[in-house]
Every structure is written in C-alpha cells, then in structure tokens.
Amino acid sequence: MQYFPLFHRLNKGVCLIIGGGHVAQRRARALISAGATVHLISKQILPKLESFLIDSGASFDKQAVDLTKLANDYELVVAATNDKAVNLAIANYANLNRIPVNVVDDPAAGDFIFPAVIERASLTVAVSNSGNSPVLSRLLKQQIDAYIPSTFAALSDFVGNYRQRVKVSIPEDNIRKTFWENIIQGGVAEAIYMGKEQRAHDLFESALADPEKFNLQGEVYLIGAGPGDPELLTLKAFRLLQKADVVLYDRLVSAAVMAFIPPEVELIYVGKNRDNHAVPQDDINQLLVDQARKGKRVVRLKGGDPFIFGRGGEEIQTLVDFQVPFQIVPGITAASGCSAYAGIPLTHRDYAQSVQFVTGQLKSGTVDLDWAELISPGKTLVFYMGLKSLPIICESLITYGMQPDTHVALIEKGTTHEQRVLVSNLTEIESMLASAQVSSPSLFIVGSVVQLAEKLSWFNA
Secondary structure, three states: OOOOOOOOOOOOOOEEEEEHHHHHHHHHHHHHHHOOEEEEEEHHHHHHHHHHHHHOOEEEEOOOOOOOOOOOOOOOOEEEEOOOHHHHHHHHHHHHOOOOEEOOOOOOHOOOOOOEEOOOOOOEEEEEOOOOOOOHHHHHHHHHHHHHHOOHHHHHHHHHHHHHHHHOOOOHHHHHOOOOOOOOOHHHHHHHHHOHHHHHHHHHHHHHOOOHHHHHOOEEEEOOOOOOOHHOOHHHHHHHOOOOOEEEEOOOOOOHHHEEEEEEEEEEEOEOOOEEEEHHHHHHHHHHHHHOOOEEEEEEEEEOOOOOOHHHHHHHHHHHHOOOOEEOOOOOHHHHHHHHHHOOOOOEOOOOEEEEEEEOOOOOOOOOHHHHHHHHOOOEEEEEEEOHHHHHHHHHHHHOOOOOOOOOEEEEOOOOOOOOEEEEEOOOOHHHHHHHHOOOOOEEOOOHHHHHHHHHHOOOO
C-alpha cells in the first residue's frame, strides 16, 4: 500500500491551489465541497473556474506565483500548473515548510493524491490506484457507484441516530454486533432503501425490544437470475446475493451467475428436470422456512423470472403461511432475454401486436392446451419448457388452423456464449431438430416476427 487512506477534516487553515486550468478546477471543487477554505493563485484562470471561486466565496490572486512570498502555514498545497519545473519548485517549497503537497500528473513528487470519490451524504467512498491511472479509478468508481443504493446515505443516518441507544440497550458486544449486522442487512435496511422510513422505525423498535429473538429471525429473497448472461442480473439481485447465508438454486441458473455468490455461502441444489425432481416442490417450500427460522438470509435463486413459470407463487404462499419475511426480486424472463439476443422482437407493428407466454409442460406433465385460443393473427407465441413436446406443439398448431409455413425459432442456451438459434417453420423444425442435437434450456418462438432474426441478429454475428 503506497498511500494510506485517510479522511481529513479541512477546517484548520487555508488550502492553496497554484494553477488555473481544468485540473485546478477539479481540485477546487473537491476541496470546497469538503468544507475547505481555498485560495488559488494563477496568472490565467479559466472563466468557469473564476466564476466558481467567486460564487463559492473562495479567494484568488490573478498573478504569477512568487514562492518566496508565500506563507508557510497552509493546510495543504496543490501544484496544478502545466509546467513540470514550476510544480517541482512548489513541491520543494511545501516540503521545506512541512506542508502536505499534491503534484498533478506526478504523484511521486507529492505527499498525497486525490481519489475518485462517491458521496451519499454522510457516506463517502474513496477509490484510488496509487495515482497510476485516474481514468481507471473513475471507471471503478462508476461501477461501485452503480452498486450502492441511492438511499444508502439514509441508512447511514438512520443507523447513526440509533447507535448510542443500541449501545446502552445491548451491552453485550457479540449480541450487539449480530444485531447491527441483521439490521444493516435485513428488513430494516430494505425498508429504508424502498423509502418506507416509518416501517423501518417500526421494525427497528420491534427488534430492539427483543434483540436475541430478532437475531434468530431469518429472511428469504426470491431472486430471478435471468436467462444466463450474468450481466443481465439486476443490481438488487447482485446486492442480495452478496449477503446471503444460503442459496437454493435451480438447474437453469447459469454457472456465470453462480460465480457471483461468495465462496463461504452454503449452496443447496434443488433443480428439476422434466422427469427428475432433485427435491420435490413441497420440500423446497419447507426448506425455505426451515433455513429462515435458523436466522439465515436465504436466497431462492431461479433462472429467468420467479413468477413466470417459476413456481415462485407457490413458494411465497408457504412463506406467508409460516410468517417468514421475504422479498421478491424480478429477473429478465427467458422470453425477453433470449428473443432479444436472437434478434427476434416479440412484438412489431408490421408483424405482431401481441405476445403470449405458454408453458410447454403442464403440472400433469401433458401439453393439453387450448390450441384454438392460441391461434390468432398478429400474435407471437413463446413456449417455455417445450423441447420434448415440440413435435406435439407443431402438430397441434397446424391441426387447429395455423399455416404450416409459419416461421419458428428454437433458441438453445440463450444469452450465453453457447447460444444457438435454429430458424425454420412448423413443418420442418422437427427434422432440423433431429440432426441438431439441441439440449435444454431452450425456448420455442412461433410467429411472423421470427423472419426478422437473420436481419437483426447481433449476438451470434
């Protein structure tokens, strides 16, 4: 570690900036936003910088710097001219007077550097790579900034307001530490994130009334993992995965998404094939309850979206019956994700004005659908779990009046690097399937929009 990260209160003196360009402007804004008193010296000052200094009440001298006439009691100095020799002379002056100095574009010549900063009111996150690449630090800052909820500062303030009271109410260090971990990672924090401050206060008061009982209370997060591409995971899903104690996951969750789960998290596979359920659904429902009652943060991770042919409704019903707290995080469903990556718009003004999602396998294991209702002009049909039933689906659609040459597409492992898209029609797809050796997960799309696949294909191009 070349630089020690230190948050410094700048209220003891004046911060000096020498230079009047874009870098000086960024430094002035950063220091003034931190409450510093700033004085700037430069013969030439950008008009925007000069206006900012005037508006913020900062002082400046529009003249060349004379190091022999500078005071020796500045709180810090920033050398931000475009002359390397002048910057080094400023650094020498600062070193002689034992004043911390930052030299722009030459970190080794100074004592400190300016990090990329993320601010959420009382929360401040600083990112630095020892001055090697400010651009890289800014890019990393953007990624972290996207991950931190916009209301994180409200949580910080909320916790700060209760800190002393909790310390008095819960004198035992271990119990208090667990209590705060559960507050910050549980329902209270999520209520703050959703803007439900009164609910957060109510939950907190209830927890504080019996902290030991609260510490034993778990929660379930029902999360949609999307169709496969890990970058399609929502920010909230990623955040909740990071704080899970145990994850119950399905067969359709991609390995790339599973890689986001921290290594210390317990993993329980509860996947299902058509004729082989590793864990029966009723047992999965009960497992969620049992794990939560152990005080664990439980993630139920499902491919696609948990409420679209994902049995999420059945699991949530059980949690409600047993009064287990839960949250639902939608995911990008396979129909939307896979069709987009295949270049097939599910609706299009010229081809399809409606779309219908259909399961290719009912609870009884059949495909006894209302075929007549499915067939109408200007509609796109998307069949989930229809690979083995595909011959029956095609035959039934033709029998009930759909044109045999209707365009169809079978998308295998959509949105992943193994994606394949087979485009055909109702009469020929079966023979194509026989030689292609397609495996699950796959999605079957029927409708005129499929003819756009070749023109709009981008992911497999």
